[in-house]
Amino acid sequence: MSRFSLAVRADAHPLHLVSPCDTCRAREFSACAPLTAEEQKRLAIMRTVNIAPRCSIFDEADPAEYVYTITAGTVKVYKLLGDGRRQITGFLVAGDFLGLTHNEAYAYSAEALVPTRLCRFPRRRLEALLAEIPHLEQRLLAMASHELAAGQDQMMLLGRKSARERFVSFILTMSDSAKRHGRPGDPVFLAMSRSDIADYLGLTTETVSRTVTLLKKQGLIELLDDKQIRLSRLSALREIAEGF
Amino acid sequence: MSRFSLAVRADAHPLHLVSPCDTCRAREFSACAPLTAEEQKRLAIMRTVNIAPRCSIFDEADPAEYVYTITAGTVKVYKLLGDGRRQITGFLVAGDFLGLTHNEAYAYSAEALVPTRLCRFPRRRLEALLAEIPHLEQRLLAMASHELAAGQDQMMLLGRKSARERFVSFILTMSDSAKRHGRPGDPVFLAMSRSDIADYLGLTTETVSRTVTLLKKQGLIELLDDKQIRLSRLSALREIAEGF
DNA sequence: CGGTCCTTTGACACAGGTCAAGTAATGTGG
């Protein structure tokens, strides 16, 4: 393991190149020595950026100058069609990587949902960094392969599931994700608006609203204060999500 | 660049660990020396497998023992819902990688569409290989990142596009992909059945059929023999696909 | 308080699904 890969640990610098998510234990890297001058110099080109809610981080077709890791907050990633139709392709949280591409332009837009802190790194230099830090690349590959699997689940959701199945799948996924990040999984907290949920699930806000109302009436979920949802009958919800 | 990474070139062995697609030029690797005994021994665990049309390569939830590269033919990758609804998440062709996962089970099923040749490699050993061949991992990361972008396009298609927009996007994507692989892009050849197209686009065969008929009537496409489609008014088709 | 935005609810429309039948393509055995 290269000395330099140790340097990108979470507590050494604002950039979480190694993110503290389920597969990536920040703790693993916390025992290493302080940075050398050479390493400090390289890391100096990283910057912490704070983003207010509803602020754009970058837009589709912008030149892809930076990659980011999210250190706090939530980001939505979306694409637009010519006439303004929107599809949200993912919600990213602390520990997630943003902006990785092999093209010269971003293929999607990214916007903060809540007050968000990012660490940014020039993409050109990251490519050089990747070349010399095999472990970083491994980690990125693991993250990409995880994203790929999640993407296939989402295609199944968008292509074949009913509105009810979509919403139930969504809250179950959010619950699992919260648990993996060490937050409570049962009253699920949904940071995003109805219209963001709709654009993520390929529905309209009206349909999402009606679906929630019906699930509530049927005693499958319970709406608590402050965008929290209790999963009242978990196994029934699981069956709905899997299409039985 | 490690000596070993040269050994996985296309002409040295049936396994295209390095695939001859747009970003990966098999030619790049053709000038290197013959394999050493050590390298030959490692490569001996690769096997060429021939698969007939409609034959399963592996199923969702099967233990993920192998990874594959496709050397000839076409493979469809799909997921099933509890009641049998199907979503095809991709069509893979020569040069594509199949079965990469960080879990112990495959997250989807794979089946040959036409007579197909695969090279398979035990996944456990691939992980070891990745650790010592940085260039292979870089290539995989590039492929994964390309797949990720394609997946987002597909989410937009499934979540927000009409049947007509979906079909037009589909044939344009197939056309581009054929061109990248050095085959003609204008009369597009669609190897898959209507029902596979439907399951890929989140539609029914009937809707696909009606959509094709209408596009034909409107002079936007022309159906030739043997599953070939001529893109008669390319710029109009492009506009439809982008939602204008 | 009064405005703005978000969410819910209702009435209705329509794209695409379902069911059914017909036609073309493909395969198969004699």
Add this chain to the structure above:
DNA sequence: CCACATTACTTGACCTGTGTCAAAGGACCG
């Protein structure tokens, strides 16, 4: 090479889940 079976594709009639449009609460905020 031809009957015949089978599967793939197309077309029609009708239905339904979700979208559209409109309006009425609610929540938040200056």
